Amino acid sequence: MPDDMKNSRTRAVIWDMDGVIVDTAEHHFNSWRYAFRLQGVTFTREDFQQVFGQRNDTIISKIMAGNVTREKMDRIALDKEENFRQIVKNDLRPLPGVIALLTTIKDNGILSAVASSAPLENIRLVLAGLGIEDCFQAVVYGDEVTEGKPSPLGFLLAARKLGVEPRDCIVIEDAIAGVHAAKRGGMRCIAVTNTHPAEDLGDADLVVDSLEKIGLKELNSLLMANKKPGDSMDRTLVLVKPDAMERNLGGAILARLESAGLKIVALKMLHVDEPLAHKHYAVHTGKPFFKDLIEYITSYPIIAAVFEGPDAVAVARQIMGATNPEKAEPGTIRRDFGLDVQRNSVHGSDSPENAEMEINLYFTPEEIVKR
Ligand code: DAT
Ligand code: MG
Numbered sequence: 001m002p003d004d005m006k007n008s009r010t011r012a013v014i015w016d017m018d019g020v021i022v023d024t025a026e027h028h029f030n031s032w033r034y035a036f037r038l039q040g041v042t043f044t045r046e047d048f049q050q051v052f053g054q055r056n057d058t059i060i061s062k063i064m065a066g067n068v069t070r071e072k073m074d075r076i077a078l079d080k081e082e083n084f085r086q087i088v089k090n091d092l093r094p095l096p097g098v099i100a101l102l103t104t105i106k107d108n109g110i111l112s113a114v115a116s117s118a119p120l121e122n123i124r125l126v127l128a129g130l131g132i133e134d135c136f137q138a139v140v141y142g143d144e145v146t147e148g149k150p151s152p153l154g155f156l157l158a159a160r161k162l163g164v165e166p167r168d169c170i171v172i173e174d175a176i177a178g179v180h181a182a183k184r185g186g187m188r189c190i191a192v193t194n195t196h197p198a199e200d201l202g203d204a205d206l207v208v209d210s211l212e213k214i215g216l217k218e219l220n221s222l223l224m225a226n227k228k229p230g231d232s233m234d235r236t237l238v239l240v241k242p243d244a245m246e247r248n249l250g251g252a253i254l255a256r257l258e259s260a261g262l263k264i265v266a267l268k269m270l271h272v273d274e275p276l277a278h279k280h281y282a283v284h285t286g287k288p289f290f291k292d293l294i295e296y297i298t299s300y301p302i303i304a305a306v307f308e309g310p311d312a313v314a315v316a317r318q319i320m321g322a323t324n325p326e327k328a329e330p331g332t333i334r335r336d337f338g339l340d341v342q343r344n345s346v347h348g349s350d351s352p353e354n355a356e357m358e359i360n361l362y363f364t365p366e367e368i369v370k371r
Pocket of ligand 2: 348
């Protein structure tokens with residue numbers, strides 16, 4: 001997790017597997033057909049349409065028209081699963097956009113879990129086959145919860161395993177029952193039309209035809225919208241630092257934060273003096289760069305602003321980028337304007353608690369407007 005994300009509230013993406021990460025429907029069909037053929041029974045595409053998504057024992061008794069012993073049932077299920085795993089081992093491709101999105105999520109300190117109705121063994125096989133096990137901090141499998149989707153139990157368990165609140169989770173689903181499970185769990189939901197048309201998935205917050213359409217911006221705006229009415233607004237202190245002021249970048253930097261949906265509720269220009277600089281950077285007292293830092297921040301007038309919005313602290317830091325401009329994500333303020341780790345153009349509070357303290361250093365309560 002990047003250093004500058006550690007103090008913001010943790011967020012997570014919970015992934016359905018089949019139809020979202022991989023498309024295994026065709027593999028399931030082929031392995032069912034194989035297992036039934038061993039019993040001399042034909043299994044057609046129409047049969048598959050009717051039973052897909054149901055439990056193995058239900059599928060088998062339907063196809064065998066109830067005419068099957070317990071032993072035979074176990075045999076067929078075993079043949080099917082063995083064949084499925086064999087196929088999956090040899091022929092597995094992620095759906096478009098999956099790997100890129102997983103990378104974005106990981107790079108931005110967002111957690112991921114898989115919550116699938118599939119058996120644990122199949123989940124492990126798929127994640128290992130794609131080389132993406134390290135992208136997931138939790139897995140929830142079918143039998144781990146007493147009720148399947150549209151019950152929200154699986155997604156809620158995934159959130160609990162990750163230590164993330166449901167309202168800070170985004171579910172990615174391709175199935176109608178999965179979309180309903182996410183909404184019942186109080187989570188945001190992205191539906192991808194890999195297996196169902198968009199009109200069937202209308203209860204999702206966002207419907208896309210491919211995960212290639214989803215990046216950090218879409219995840220952020222979904223999570224911001226997930227605030228319940230009445231949730232308190234967060235505030236953060238932003239400084240446009242001397243290097244940026246010297247280069248006339250004050251307006252450009254404030255504009256980036258406004259474009260992210262944050263509101264300016266207090267604004268001033270000032271020339272920071274030594275006592276204020278010492279208070280502001282008190283946590284860095286004694287560090288090798290402390291003296292330079294004080295000299296720098298007092299070297300030229302700056303803009304101080306209070307920004308307000310849902311998750312203002314986290315959102316501002318994401319827009320600003322990592323402390324060191326070289327390591328900041330493309331498109332962030334520091335990457336685009338920063339000169340080096342000290343002259344990194346902008347300051348943003350790193351936690352809601354520190355934001356309150358820092359705002360009090362620069363503004364009196366009367367200077368902050370009420371909206
Ligand atoms: P941030 O500004 O991202 O919150 P920070 O709180 O760790 O980062 O540090 C405050 C400022 O101190 C930072 O904006 C620039 C300076 N600084 C931090 N680490 C430094 C380093 N290794 N060398 C020089 N300056 C550094
Ligand atoms: Mg800091």
